[in-house]
Amino acid sequence: MKNLQVVAAIIIYQGKILCVQRGRHEFDYLSDKFEFPGGKVESGETGEEALIREIKEELSMDIRIDSLFCTVEHQYPDFFIELNCFICRVSSYRHTLHVHQQSAWMDPGLLAELDWAEADLPAVYQLIVEKPF
Numbered sequence: 770m771k772n773l774q775v776v777a778a779i780i781i782y783q784g785k786i787l788c789v790q791r792g793r794h795e796f797d798y799l800s801d802k803f804e805f806p807g808g809k810v811e812s813g814e815t816g817e818e819a820l821i822r823e824i825k826e827e828l829s830m831d832i833r834i835d836s837l838f839c840t841v842e843h844q845y846p847d848f849f850i851e852l853n854c855f856i857c858r859v860s861s862y863r864h865t866l867h868v869h870q871q872s873a874w875m876d877p878g879l880l881a882e883l884d885w886a887e888a889d890l891p892a893v894y895q896l897i898v899e900k901p902f
């Protein structure tokens with residue numbers, strides 16, 4: 770079974786968090802789910818390098834990585850994922866969607882209203898409780 774190393778950006782701007790919605794995915798349980806932007810770490814890259822590259826590719830955004838917020842380990846039916854979520858800052862709310870179907874700057878208190886990828890739920894609940902910004 771595949772074991773994925775994934776990095777994700779919790780991008781904070783003026784007290785809101787950028788949430789992005791996937792389109793169709795080969796695995797139905799990921800189709801149309803909300804997630805934090807990011808992706809797989811490629812060989813030879815650090816997690817931070819991968820995250821900066823992914824956010825540039827997916828959103829045309831330049832992020833500053835602040836700190837590692839949490840690590841979630843989750844078993845999906847078809848693969849295992851280690852998801853490292855970093856708190857990130859930007860100097861503008863502006864972005865362009867190159868991969869996702871929708872994005873929203875969300876008030877932290879409203880995060881639970883979105884339909885998240887299952888692996889993200891522990892990170893979402895930790896954000897709601899700890900409010901690290």
Ligand SMILES: Nc1nc2c([nH]c(=O)n2[C@H]2C[C@H](O)[C@@H](COP(=O)(O)OP(=O)(O)OP(=O)(O)O)O2)c(=O)[nH]1
Pocket residue numbers: 773775776777794799803804805806807808809850852886887888889
């Ligand atoms: N970027 C990101 N991926 C997540 C999150 N939560 C979660 O389960 N994932 C999963 C979805 C994907 O299986 C994997 C990330 O890989 P990816 O972004 O390259 O997505 P993908 O599988 O569609 O890509 P690909 O193989 O088609 O190139 O991690 C999250 O918050 N952010």
